[in-house]
Amino acid sequence: MEATGFSPATLSALIALVRKHTGIAMTERKSVLLERRLRPRVQALNLGSYQAYLDKVEQDRAEIPHFIDLVTTNDTLFFRTPQVWDYVEKEFLPQWWAAHPGQRLKVWSAASSSGEELYSMAMLCEEFAAANAGFGYQIHATDISQQILALARDGQYTGRSVERIQSTHPDWVKKYFRPSANGLRVVDALKKNVELAQHNLLTPLKPGKQFDLVFLRNVLIYFDQEQQQTILQQARLSMTSHAIMIVGESESITGLNTAYQFDRPMIYRME
Ligand SMILES: C[S@@+](CC[C@H](N)C(=O)[O-])C[C@H]1O[C@@H](n2cnc3c(N)ncnc32)[C@H](O)[C@@H]1O
Incomplete structure (x- = not known):
């Protein structure tokens, strides 16, 4: 295959397929960016052109998960945006526990990527449970990419993803990770209250799920305004009346027509 890039028609078809x-x-x-990501797959499949690959995605359902893995951006790290985690640790958890003694906290990491966000939350919950007898939690983590969910399930981390926690919380690294072939692996204790599932945020979550805390971080930026509203409406159906929603640092939902109330930057409450 030649390194000539996409024709305008192929690029339009590709953009439409990503959206679909x-x-x-x-x-x-x-x-x-798209060409860099698709090229190895097109070559591995021995297809002569990007258009041939797009035809394959349209005709072969088995190719769709690979396509989704290639076009999604999965950057993340442990305790990304520290002020959010300060809020969760020092305000959200104590306040929630005081208002719901004896109940089990339900958390949704709604675009969990490779799992750093959900295991950061699991660490805070484990620490909170150690200091507050009877506290329990459940973390539901979802992402559209099957490949990235497999990495989250494996729970093995290295490089930039763990650099900050290694310097800020070496005690937690010692307690919640074990050296592994490819870096550090989270201990089973962090996985015991976690379930992972594939989910497209534009669609409703399984009925019956009601969360007290939702992380919807660094994913809204990839959607247009109409879809952001759809995602927020869908998420709302899976949140309790007192729930908190946390978005990413560069995301604000105040300009959108939704029922969330601004609490402080990145933190929203249900109306
Ligand atoms: C940049 S990561 C964010 C990870 C983490 N929440 C954080 O803030 O560090 C964005 C994730 O959104 C996922 N994603 C993209 N489109 C999605 C969709 N329609 N439904 C669910 N997840 C989606 C991607 O697969 C990717 O793992």
């Missing part, structure tokens, strides 16, 4: 399968709103400016 993920909802993500891409523009022509992502052309170089």
Whole structure:
């Protein structure tokens, strides 16, 4: 295959296909990024052109998960945006426990990527449980990408993902990780209250799930305004009346037509 990039028609078809399968709103400016990501797959499948690959995605359902893995961006790290975690540790958990003694906290990491966010939360919950007898929690983690969920299930981390926690909380690294072939692996104790499942945020979550705390961080940025509203409406159906929603540092939902109330930057309450 030649390194000539996409034809305008192929690029438009590709952008439409990304939107169809993920909802993500891409523009022509992502052309170089998309080509870099798709090229190895197109070559591995011995297809002569990007258009041939797009035809395959349209015709072969088995290719769709690979396509989704390739076009999603999964950057994340432990305790990303420290002020959020300070809030969860020092305000949310004590306040929630005081208001719901004896209940089990239900958390949703709604675009969990490789798991750093959900295991950060599991660490805070384990620490809180050690200091507050009877506290229990359940973390439901979802992502659209099967490949990234497999990494989250494995729970093995290295490099930038764990650098900050290694310097800020070496005690937690010692307590909650074990050296592994490829870096550090989270201990089973952090996995025991976690369930992972594939889920597209544009669709309703399984009925019956009601969460007290939802992390919807660094994912809204990939969608247009209409889809952001759909995602927020869908998420709301899975939140208790007192729930808190946390978004990413560069995300604000105040301009959108939703029923969430601003509490402080990145933190929203149900109306
Ligand atoms: C940049 S990561 C965010 C990870 C983590 N929440 C954080 O803030 O560090 C964005 C994740 O959103 C997922 N994603 C993209 N589109 C999605 C969709 N329609 N439904 C569910 N997850 C989606 C991607 O697969 C990716 O893992």
